[in-house]
Amino acid sequence: SHNCKSHDLKIANKIFADLGRIFEIKKESLMDAITAISGSGPAYVAYIVEVILKTANSLGISKALAKQLIFQTFIGTLKLLEKNNFNTKELILRVASKKGTTQKALEVFRKYKFENIIQKAIISAFRRAKELSHK
DSSP: OTTOOHHHHHHHHHHHGGGSOOOOOSOGGGHHHHIIIIISHHHHHHHHHHHHHHHHHHTTOOHHHHHHHHHHHHHHHHHHHHHTTTOHHHHHHHHOOTTSHHHHHHHHHHHTTHHHHHHHHHHHHHHHHHHHHTO
């Protein structure tokens, strides 16, 4: 908030430094959008992991192995994206060969408009954050 003093900011940074990277947001108007992306983000990722885990189990992969595979896939992918300046399109092209397995999965994502589902969910969270912040 604009009422936050330098001393208050130092205390907040000290408290949260061990939990992860700290971002100072200058525009208060962005907080509802940030809440919808970053505040709710861990639940989005956990939900996707849960679905992948259930699917892996249904395909005969043990829960223990599936957890390791999923974890390493997410960590490795995020490291690659960070290293390559979050060039998602390039990474997708490198992984998805024509007529291959990844391409088939991507076709299903597009057919069922997975992008729209994610966008609608985040916008819904954003709108709820706005409602709650104005109470």
